[in-house]
């Protein structure tokens with residue numbers, strides 16, 4: 001905050017020479033027009049707003065006309081501009097100003113903020129442009145400029161960063177030229193310090209901008225943190241009958257719908273469901289697989305079943321071990337089966353060579 005004066009000075013000087021001066025809602029102090037434009041410009045680009053603003057004003061030239069109109073007519077004139085709660089609040093606000101303020105907007109940011117649909121930043125913008133009040137705005141564009149200029153880390157949506165940005169926005173306000181300053185912030189955010197390609201070489205703040213000095217324009221403001229990916233665990237029972245493995249077809253809907261997988265669930269429950277008995281069960285190394293919305297840890301358990309199993313369960317089939325990995329199974333199951341088959345063959349080879357060595361030794 002040490003260079004607050006220069007921040008505002010640079011911005012005001014730049015706005016006066018290079019900023020926008022001919023937008024349809026500029027060059028007026030009529031609070032109705034200023035307010036209407038500020039509401040329309042929320043989340044919406046200037047070029048989109050201009051024709052709506054002009055048509056709206058032609059139909060509702062003042063706050064009395066807007067308050068007197070049915071809400072349906074207001075909605076018709078807003079149709080296509082999006083975020084329709086704005087239009088409903090606009091109408092409610094007009095009626096409140098007419099009914100409780102004699103048709104005159106309160107002449108302060110604090111008073112404006114009490115009205116329907118007017119938040120802190122919009123109240124400040126209207127107060128600055130209509131009444132010349134020194135009030136700080138902080139919309140998405142201004143947040144971006146401040147985060148970059150002061151190299152503020154942390155997602156601006158978090159309470160702490162949000163508070164810090166409001167404090168900065170207020171500390172930077174110039175003693176005069178509040179209109180040019182406020183417009184300058186808007187102009188800079190919309191056309192120079194843009195989200196993806198900030199034009200630092202022609203920015204009036206370039207000398208003091210920390211993001212520019214640190215080469216961090218692309219990573220500031222900090223992006224919204226990604227939600228943690230949920231972790232899930234599933235047990236798959238590899239039921240082995242000699243050289244065969246039991247696979248079960250999944251229901252058509254849901255994860256791996258219609259594909260073959262080893263039966264899923266706790267060992268006892270799987271054996272009971274399939275009417276099988278196991279001689280021996282042991283856990284195998286787990287395998288992790290990432291899906292778009294979650295991570296799955298597959299925990300395989302190998303069970304050698306007792307001889308001559310007869311399956312009453314529909315959708316189950318015994319598959320030759322060496323064909324199991326290519327029998328229409330999903331990718332993670334294929335990886336799991338390949339790993340299991342490779343380990344089995346390694347173990348078999350080691351056992352064979354141990355037997356061979358022992359046979360040689362006893363000769």
Ligand code: SF4
Nearest residue numbers: 193198200203206209
């Ligand atoms: S110098 Fe670049 S990053 Fe910094 S405020 Fe200006 S346009 Fe934005």
